Amino acid sequence: MRYLDVAQVICPLEELAEGGSRGFTLGGGEWPLQGLLVRVNGQVHAYRNRCPHAGHRLDMLPNRFLSPDGSVIVCASHGALFDKHSGYCIAGPCAGRSLTPVPLRLEGGYVLLEEDPTP
Numbered sequence: 001m002r003y004l005d006v007a008q009v010i011c012p013l014e015e016l017a018e019g020g021s022r023g024f025t026l027g028g029g030e031w032p033l034q035g036l037l038v039r040v041n042g043q044v045h046a047y048r049n050r051c052p053h054a055g056h057r058l059d060m061l062p063n064r065f066l067s068p069d070g071s072v073i074v075c076a077s078h079g080a081l082f083d084k085h086s087g088y089c090i091a092g093p094c095a096g097r098s099l100t101p102v103p104l105r106l107e108g109g110y111v112l113l114e115e116d117p118t119p
Contacts, residue, residue, distance in 0.1 A: 008114075009112055010035075013110060014109065020070075022036065023037075026113060034049040035102045038065070044106060045101070047099035052094045052100075053093045057077075058074070061076075075092065
C-alpha cells in the first residue's frame with residue numbers, strides 16, 4: 001500500500017467542483033507555492049497564481065479566478081483572459097504568453113503536487 005505524502009496534498013478532489021476553481025498555498029516562509037486549480041471535463045489543471053503580464057496575483061478576492069460564465073481564467077488586475085485547459089493567454093496585455101503550469105497528479109481521491117515539481 002502506498003501512503004500519500006501530506007506535504008504534497010493540495011486538496012480532496014471532491015472540494016473542486018466540475019467547472020470550478022480554487023486557490024492553494026503549499027509550503028511556508030516567504031516564498032510558498034501559491035497556485036490555482038481548475039477542473040474541466042473531469043481533468044484538473046494547476047497553474048501558479050501569477051499573471052505573466054505584471055506578476056500580480058490573478059485573484060483580488062480569494063478563489064475568484066473565473067469569468068462570470070466560468071469559461072476562462074481572468075486576471076483581476078488587468079483583465080487578461082486565459083484558457084482553462086492550457087493556461088494560454090487568449091486576450092489582454094499578455095496575449096500569447098501563458099500561466100506557469102504546476103505539475104500535479106490525482107491519487108486516492110486527492111489532488112497532489114508532483115513529487116519533483118520544477119521551480
